[in-house]
Amino acid sequence: MAERLVTIATFNELTEAHIVKGRLEAEGILCFLGDEHIVGVQPFYSVAVGGVKLKVTEGDVMEAKAILARIQEGSSQFDYDTVEMAPPMQEHVQPRTCPNCGSDNVAEEKYNKTVFSFSYLLLGFPVPFLSRKYKCYNCGHHWKDRK
Template sequence: MKVEFHTIGSFEFPADALIIKGKLEAEGIPAFLRDEATVNSDPSLSGAMGGVRLQVYATDWDRAKQIYDEVRGYATDKFGNPIVCPNCKATRSEIYYARKNFFYKLFPFFESTKYRCLQCNFITRPSK
């Protein structure tokens, strides 16, 4: 029997992932952290590896995603205001990195920050 996992989110720091993992487990959903030990041993690898990934069983995906969306933090500007999607005006966005070429895969910190709306998936750059 093949067990299938789905990634709920990726986190730069293992501590952030552990908080959400604890919430999911408190709700009765088994959760797992992928690459936690590697990022803990060398935090500078987090960006290149895509961070620590929080995963759940495929059968728990819908409920886990619902819980995660209730407690997660969304992207904010430098003043703490939520990023507003210019396409649909939603305030539920997350930081997005395309990492389309080899240079940005090796040096992700050089890629400019963009935001992805979680409602309509529109990608935008922050306003200056």
């Protein structure tokens, strides 16, 4: 069964609500903002709708209020040792040299330009097809990545 959301704070400024929401999420508390889009589009409606509402699950109300109290009194310290860092993302490593001339002036061409151009002419919008080719700007050699 889903937990009920409880409003623990309201804000007249959207940016302030996002800052506090980010801090609670950094502490591991799942939270949501209510009426953020109304206030974002029409800031003068903030008073009419009751401001941006910061909502947390019922199980996290006490902990979230304690963190809010620490933030408001200015003595909030974040413990970076307890936060697990995400592993670094694996990036696609492009070849650094051209197999033809040995130059390092190469670039990856991610999309097939022929299909991209024809789809734009025929359909009115481009359809990106990935090609993963590389081009050497010194000798003009094209090649595919071998994996």
